[in-house]
Amino acid sequence: MIVIVLGGGIDLDGNIPSYVYTRLNKAIELHKKLNCKILTSGEYSFLYDKVKPPFTEAFKMQKYLLEKGVAADRILREELSKDTVGNAYYCKKYVFIPQKEKEAIIITS
Numbered sequence: 001m002i003v004i005v006l007g008g009g010i011d012l013d014g015n016i017p018s019y020v021y022t023r024l025n026k027a028i029e030l031h032k033k034l035n036c037k038i039l040t041s042g043e044y045s046f047l048y049d050k051v052k053p054p055f056t057e058a059f060k061m062q063k064y065l066l067e068k069g070v071a072a073d074r075i076l077r078e079e080l081s082k083d084t085v086g087n088a089y090y091c092k093k094y095v096f097i098p099q100k101e102k103e104a105i106i107i108t109s
Contacts, residue, residue, distance in 0.1 A: 001034060001103040002076070002095070003027045006087050007042020007057030008109065014055045023107045024064050030105060031070060038065060039076040039104075041091055046082040 005027045008020040027038045042057030058077040065075050076095055081087045095101065 001036045001105065002039050002101055003030050003034075003036055004039045004041055004087070004091055004104050004106045005061055006084065006106065006108045007040070007044075007061065007081075010042075010044050010053045010055065010057045010060060012048075012051060012053055014053050014060060016057060016060050019109055020057075020061065021064065023109065024061055024068075026107050028065065028068055028070060030107075031074065036105075037074050037076055038070060039078060039091060039095055040065070041078040041081055041087045043079050043082055 005023050008017050008023070010016050030036065031038055040058040040061035042061075044053045044057060056079040058079045062075050062077055066072060078087070078090045078094060080090045096104070
């Protein structure tokens with residue numbers, strides 16, 4: 001089982017919204033309870049055309065999880081998606097199929 005935390009945006013300074021931290025805290029709670037991996041998902045919004053944030057949403061979420069004590073080997077990152085459809089597609093293609101995962105808990109708002 002993998003807990004997927006969907007990105008919720010990132011600004012041009014590389015900050016994620018406060019509600020994403022709520023999602024991450026729920027993922028930490030589930031990680032401790034179920035001993036599962038956490039997959040952070042998101043690059044940045046498709047609305048950014050010419051100027052891009054300095055970090056991906058997934059990277060910033062991973063950084064927070066590490067600061068909160070989640071071991072690096074328990075965190076996966078998907079950094080290609082720019083919307084919810086992309087989250088599903090890239091998580092399946094690059095994580096679930098290769099790792100033969102069958103179950104997920106998806107955290108969003």
